Structure formats: structure tokens, C-alpha cells
Amino acid sequence: MQAIEPETFPWGNRRRFHAYSDYLKQKHGFRIQKLSVDAGFTCPNRDGSKGYGGCVFCNNEAFNPSYCRKTEDIARQLEEGKRFHAWRYRHAGRYIAYFQSYSNTYAPLETLKRHYTAALEVDGIIGLAIGTRPDCVDEEILDYLAELAQCHFIHLEMGIESCYDRSLQWMNRGHDFATARSAFERAAKRGLSTGTHLILGLPGLSRNQELAQAEIISSLPVNTLKLHQLQIIRHTELEKQYLTRPETFHFFGLEEYIDFVVDFLERLSPEIKMERFAAEAPPRFQAGPTFGHIRTDQILQMIEKRLEERNTYQGACFRNNLS
Numbered sequence: 001m002q003a004i005e006p007e008t009f010p011w012g013n014r015r016r017f018h019a020y021s022d023y024l025k026q027k028h029g030f031r032i033q034k035l036s037v038d039a040g041f042t043c044p045n046r047d048g049s050k051g052y053g054g055c056v057f058c059n060n061e062a063f064n065p066s067y068c069r070k071t072e073d074i075a076r077q078l079e080e081g082k083r084f085h086a087w088r089y090r091h092a093g094r095y096i097a098y099f100q101s102y103s104n105t106y107a108p109l110e111t112l113k114r115h116y117t118a119a120l121e122v123d124g125i126i127g128l129a130i131g132t133r134p135d136c137v138d139e140e141i142l143d144y145l146a147e148l149a150q151c152h153f154i155h156l157e158m159g160i161e162s163c164y165d166r167s168l169q170w171m172n173r174g175h176d177f178a179t180a181r182s183a184f185e186r187a188a189k190r191g192l193s194t195g196t197h198l199i200l201g202l203p204g205l206s207r208n209q210e211l212a213q214a215e216i217i218s219s220l221p222v223n224t225l226k227l228h229q230l231q232i233i234r235h236t237e238l239e240k241q242y243l244t245r246p247e248t249f250h251f252f253g254l255e256e257y258i259d260f261v262v263d264f265l266e267r268l269s270p271e272i273k274m275e276r277f278a279a280e281a282p283p284r285f286q287a288g289p290t291f292g293h294i295r296t297d298q299i300l301q302m303i304e305k306r307l308e309e310r311n312t313y314q315g316a317c318f319r320n321n322l323s
């Protein structure tokens with residue numbers, strides 16, 4: 001392969017993937033820090049309206065930062081979040097309130113308005129990132145978010161986890177891929193910024209099937225992507241399945257994962273901004289094999305190094321043949 005001139009990357013910097021953090025800094029002119037808030041929402045896959053028990057991998061406690069406690073007082077959580085991050089991100093100019101736990105559009109519109117407005121009124125908050133399910137965004141909610149987006153930065157994060165219906169069924173997601181596609185299309189029609197997540201390493205998928213998801217995701221009108229390696233989190237249905245039939249799981253080794261992510265990036269549209277490459281649940285929540293004591297920022301460095309070594313970049317093999 002011919003050597004790549006860094007300035008040729010379409011996202012306008014020398015990194016070999018399209019980094020969401022760089023995009024946000026460029027767009028706003030300063031570093032942006034996300035602050036998680038837990039507004040006390042629930043999820044239709046837990047309260048019985050879609051199902052009980054939730055997705056097989058889900059234990060929200062494993063992903064909630066320690067400063068983030070379920071309470072209606074959004075402003076207090078955000079102020080605590082600012083203090084928590086102050087030592088590490090002294091240069092963070094502004095913040096985005098990240099409604100992370102459970103399904104943050106699953107409530108009457110008036111409740112959503114109250115919580116979102118409370119966050120936007122906190123000093124330094126320039127916008128919202130709202131995590132939810134693709135089946136929890138009706139027209140009324142999307143219209144309201146589009147209205148908010150006229151004055152604030154609004155990013156709607158709808159987890160897909162897999163592009164394959166049989167994997168979604170196995171995960172007990174309670175929705176199919178067509179529902180996800182429809183949600184992204186309806187959000188895009190309103191000009192909303194959207195993001196999604198995928199879990200890599202799900203049982204029953206070949207390497208090629210996993211890689212093919214890069215092209216499927218690229219065919220959606222989605223702006224950002226988070227990749228997570230499969231983790232077995234304590235107190236989940238997945239833990240039970242793993243303990244009963246460990247032979248049905250294959251876990252990426254660290255080096256294998258780095259190469260897989262590079263292969264995936266090569267097939268992904270250069271338009272999609274990468275927000276995360278690996279998950280990092282605290283060790284006390286881990287019930288299966290892990291990458292060991294390695295942080296996600298170190299995994300990011302390894303991916304960047306591997307991209308260099310292989311002289312490749314995001315979108316190097318992207319063929320826009322699914323849209």
C-alpha cells in the first residue's frame with residue numbers, strides 16, 4: 001500500500017480515524033467534557049411494556065460514574081460531576097450533560113422537558129447527549145429535540161448493539177434492526193445529531209459477519225459510533241449463560257481485538273465519528289475474561305499505533321454500496 005500523507009485525511013487532521021473529541025473541539029472552539037446524569041428513568045425492557053429483566057448484558061450500575069446518583073436533582077449531579085472532573089480536565093471549557101442510565105426518552109414529554117431544561121440551565125452546560133432505545137423516540141419527542149437543537153447542542157444516542165436480528169433476539173433487546181434504522185432515519189430527517197453503539201464478540205457470529213456491520217452501520221444516517229468488546233458483567237442474565245455454557249463464548253484477546261478494530265475501521269465510512277473503542281467496567285463487576293489492567297485510553301493508543309504500523313486509516317476499504 002502506498003504511504004498515506006496525513007493531510008489527506010478527510011476529517012482535516014493527522015489522526016488515522018475520525019475522532020469525535022476532535023470534532024467537538026473544532027466545532028465549539030474548546031474542549032468539551034461529558035458529565036453523566038441519572039434522572040431516574042426506567043426502561044421498557046425492564047418495566048414489562050416490552051419485557052422484563054432487560055437486555056442480557058445490562059447492569060447499569062457497572063457503567064455509572066460514582067458521582068452520578070439517581071435523583072431528580074439534575075443540577076446537583078452536574079455540579080458534582082464538574083467537581084469530580086475538575087482535577088483531570090482543568091482545561092475543559094464547557095460541558096455536555098449526558099443522560100446515560102436506562103432509556104432517557106422513556107417518559108411523558110412534560111417530564112422530559114423538565115429534566116432536559118434543568119440540565120441546560122446549569123452554568124457551563126452547552127448541550128445534551130441523550131442515551132435511549134430506538135423504540136423510545138416517537139415523532140413528538142423527535143420534534144421537541146429538533147426544537148431544542150436550534151439553540152443547543154443535542155446528540156441522541158440510540159444503542160443498537162448488533163445489526164443482526166438473531167443477535168438482538170438473543171440479547172433480549174425487544175426490538176429489531178428495522179426499528180433502529182427507522183429511528184435513525186426519522187431523527188436525521190429533523191437534522192438531529194445521532195450516535196450508536198455496537199458490541200463486538202457476540203456469540204454465534206463469524207468474524208466476517210461482525211466486520212460486515214461496519215458497512216451496515218455506514219449505511220445509516222448516524223454521526224457517531226462507540227465500539228465495546230463483549231464483557232460479562234455480574235448480576236446479569238449473560239453471567240448466568242456464561243457460567244452455564246462458557247464454551248459458547250469467544251472472547252477477543254487484546255492484540256486480536258486491536259487488529260479487529262483496525263479491520264473494522266477500514267470498512268467504516270469516514271463520515272462517522274468514533275467516540276469510543278472499548279468498554280471499561282470496574283473490575284468488581286467483571287465476571288468473565290477481560291483485557292487485564294489496561295485502560296481504554298491505552299487501548300486507543302494501541303489502535304492508533306496499529307493503524308500507523310499497517311499504514312491504513314478509517315474508510316480505507318469503505319465502499320458505499322449499501323445506501
Ligand code: SF4
Binds near residue numbers: 101
Ligand atoms: S441496556 Fe438499555 S435497553 Fe437494555 S435493559 Fe438496559 S437500560 Fe434497557
